[in-house]
Amino acid sequence: MRVAVVLAAVAVVAGCTSSGTAAPPPTAFARGDRPMAPLAGEPLTGSGLRVLVTGVHVYLLEVDSGRRTAVKGLPPGREYWGFAAGRTVVVAAVRPGRRDPGRVYVLDGVRARALADGVWAFASRDGRGVWVTRPAGSRCELREFSFTGTASRPGFPVDCDEAPFADSVLGLLANRNDGTMAVLSRDSGRPLSVSRGEPGWQVLGTTRRQARALVRSLGASGSESLGLLDPATRRVTPVPFPATEGRAAEAVPGPDGRLLAVRFVDPAFPGPRQYLDVWVLDIGTLRWTRLPSMPVPASIKTTSMAWTPDGRLVLTGDYVMTDKVYPAEPDYASMVVDWRPGEGAVRVKRLPVARGEVAVLAPR
Secondary structure, eight states: OOOSOOOOOOOOOOOBOTTSOBOOOOOOOOSSOOOOOOOOOEEOOSOOOEEEEESSSOEEEETTTOOEEEOBSOOSSOOEEEEEETTEEEEEEOOSBTTBOEEEEEEETTEEEEEEEESEEEEOTTSSEEEEEEEETTEEEEEEEETTSOBSSOOEEEOGGGOEEEEOSSSEEEEOTTSOEEEEOTTTOOBOGGGGSSTTOEEEEEOSSSOOEEEEEEOTTSOEEEEEEETTTTEEEEEOOOSOSSEEEEEEEOTTSSEEEEEEEETTOSSSOOEEEEEEEETTTTEEEEOTTOSEEBOGGGOEEEEOTTSOEEEEEEEEOSOOSSOOGGGEEEEEEEEOTTOSSOEEEEOOOOTTOEEEEOOO
C-alpha cells in the first residue's frame, strides 16, 4: 500500500519570505556533516490540546496536565495508528499483510468501536466518515463508511498498490506506481478529467473552501517546482519555492481556506538526522511565512501537522533536541509545537511519550 506522502527528487529554487520580498537562493546540499539547531520556543501552557498516542498501547493524552486515559476495547498484541476524521478519532490496526487485514475503529469517548476491516483507511473530506480499502479477490475494494458502520455509497475496485490515500475538493487522490498521481471519482473510482490537466504533477494538498490544489512537478533535469492548480480551467499558477533545503512533502489547509501549511523534508540530511522545515503559504498573495525555529532535526515518519478550529497550527513528533550531527536515542524527544500565524515564536512542550509511540492531534 502506498503511503500518503511520496517524496520526489531534490531541487530548490529562490522563493519569497513572509514579507513578499525575494529570498536569496538556498545553499546547496552539504556533503559533509554540519550542525543544525534543535527545536526551540516559548513554554506551551493553557493550550487545551489533546493528542492520541498510538503504538502497542493506545491512549489519549492531555497536553497541559499530562493525564493519560487508556482507550478501551482494542485487542492486545497489535500495533495501532490513528488519525482524526472531522471531530472523530479513528484508530486502525497496522496491517500484517494484504491478505490479513487489520480493523478500523472509531472512538466513542474512550472506547473503541469496530467499524470495518481493511488494509488502509483515511478520512472523508466532509469529516463525516472514513474510506476503507480492503482485499477483494485479486484486487482491492474502496468503500466509504459513515461512523455508524453503514456504507455511505457503493464500493468500487482499485489496484491494491495504487489505492487512493486522501479525499479532497478535487476528488480522491491516488498515487500510481509510475510516480504520477490520479484524481478519482468518489462514486466510481474512474479518473477525472483534472487528472490529465498537467502531466507529471502530484497533489500536496487542497484548500478547504476553494477548489485549489498545491501541486509539485519535476522537470527533465530533476528540478522541482510548485504551482496552484485550478481544476476548472486546469491552469497551474507557478508558486515560488521558499528558501529551504527540503523537498515539498505535504500541504495541510487552514480553517480559513486561505493558508496552506507545507512540510519540506530531507530524510537523508548530512549525518543520521532528518530535516524538517515548515512554511505557510498564503494562496491569495503567494507569499511564504516560515515557522519560527525552523528548520529543525526530526524523525520525519513520526511528525504530523494539523490546524485547530481557532486557527493554530499544531505539530507533533520526535525531535532531536541537540545540535549533534550524530544524535543518540536519548537526544530524541516527543514534542508538541503550537503556533498562530503572525506570531514571532512557537510554543513547545515535551510530551511523556516513549520512542516508538506516535502522537497526533485529537479533536474533542
